[in-house]
Amino acid sequence: MxxxxxxxxxxxxxxxxxxxxxxxxxxxxxxxxxxxxxxxxxxxxxxxxxxxxxxxxxxxxxxxxxxxxxxxxxxxxxxxxxxxxxxxxxxxxxxxxxxxxxxxxxxxxxxxxxxxxxxxxxxxxxxxxxxxxxxxxxxxxxxxxxxxxxxxxxxxxxxxxxxxxxxxxxxxxxxxxxxxxxxxxxxxxxxTAAQPVPSARPTEPAYRDAADSADPAELSTGPIVTTPASSRVFARLVRLPLAWAIAVVFGTSSTMAYVSFAWLPAIVTDAAGVSPAVAGLLLSLFAVMGLPASLLVPVLVVRFQATRALFAVAVSCGLIGVAGLLFWSDAVTIWLWTGLFGLVGILFPLALVLISIRARTPESAVALSSFVQSSGYVFAAVFPLLMGVLHETTGGWTIPLLVIAAVLVVAIPFGLVAGRRRTVEDEWERRHGRW
The missing domain is CATH 1.20.1250.20 (MFS general substrate transporter like domains)
Incomplete structure (x- = not known):
């Protein structure tokens, strides 16, 4: 161990x-x-x-x-x-x-x-x-x-x-x-060589056991030797549902962030009639909600296996926040809905933790990080522009906010898959044989 x-x-x-x-x-x-x-x-x-x-x-x-x-x-x-x-x-x-x-x-x-x-x-x-x-x-x-x-x-x-x-x-x-x-x-x-970490078990069996252990920090045992990320590893990730699931979780997080930084001030101004100065403060509130998430999420995932619970909290609060922005906004309640919507920020540290604990080696982690973030940012790049087009076309924020709610709903099954306690190497070996 x-x-x-x-x-x-x-x-x-x-x-x-x-x-x-x-x-x-x-x-x-x-x-x-x-x-x-x-x-x-x-x-x-x-x-x-x-x-x-x-x-x-x-x-x-x-x-x-x-x-x-x-x-x-x-x-x-x-x-x-x-x-x-x-x-x-x-x-x-x-x-x-x-x-x-x-x-x-x-x-x-x-x-x-x-x-x-x-x-x-x-x-x-x-x-x-x-x-x-x-x-x-x-x-x-x-x-x-x-x-x-x-x-x-x-x-x-x-x-x-x-x-x-x-x-x-x-x-x-x-x-x-x-x-x-x-x-x-x-x-x-x-x-640049990492410090060796003592292990009481042989390296390969330790990786296998750790996939279902109480502490995902044990996914890396024995001396750490970094080998360069290869195209072979990246190509295998494309074929794994677990890699795609983490990518969707990351992409959903990025979508919520970039849409909010682009359009949230305009949304709250139209929804509750607040001043531009207050709209700026509401945007800061959205950003600040990510701070407690950053402090708590890694510990809750690594120590208590809380991936699916955290994902559920993030999506639920995001949907409640969107519903509030759509139907019950005024100058007072807008703070509540914005704060709740800001809890989708849980998804960002959650995705980063998953990148680290869902790979056995630094080589795999580099490839998984590249795959997840590149795919996620391609996904996220579409929505700020789409929100503007939909707002311009419909003359309001109802359809754009419903699209954001739909993104959160579509992400739910991917969050369940990302919560599986196994590495990408485990998943490949179960499907295709030796990694």
Missing amino acids: TAPQPLWRGRVLAVLGILLCAFSLRSAVASLSPLLDYVAADFAVPTAIVGLIGTAPPVCFAIFGLATPLFERRFGIERVTAVALLVITAGLVLRGVSFGAVPLLLTSALIFAGVGMGNILVPPLVKKYFPDRIGMMLTLYTTAMALSTFLPPLVAVPIADAAGWRLSLGFWGVFALAGALPWILMLVTGR
């Missing part, structure tokens, strides 16, 4: 590298939208460019999510992580000195390319360096991402007022650069 080691023992740089990387993945995306009015005061930013910037994240995440395993296979996971963070740093700095709408779009795409790579790499990094502390590290990781979702909107405007929008945009590059330094130092000093 895996013997948990102190979190910091021999792994300080890995802890810092993972947490700073996680913080940079969201802050890089969330720091622009509050400053668009400031940017527009310097040069014109057409609505079409704003729309493309809004659509670019899931598109870039999907493209570079597919490409990242190829890079990891050739160069190694730590080296690719460092490059991804340096790309984010360069994009943030260059975006801060943009002189027109097109450079603003191109530098944003550069940022999202680096973020797309980082999204794929962090769960396998947790798998490699913290097989004995998966729950704790995923809790810290998802909490860092939750903090970086609502912190930039809170401080971006004050920084812009004090020092200008260019510094406010470029400021977040400090965290991305800081996140790259631990991985660079580990590469330079040759400290």
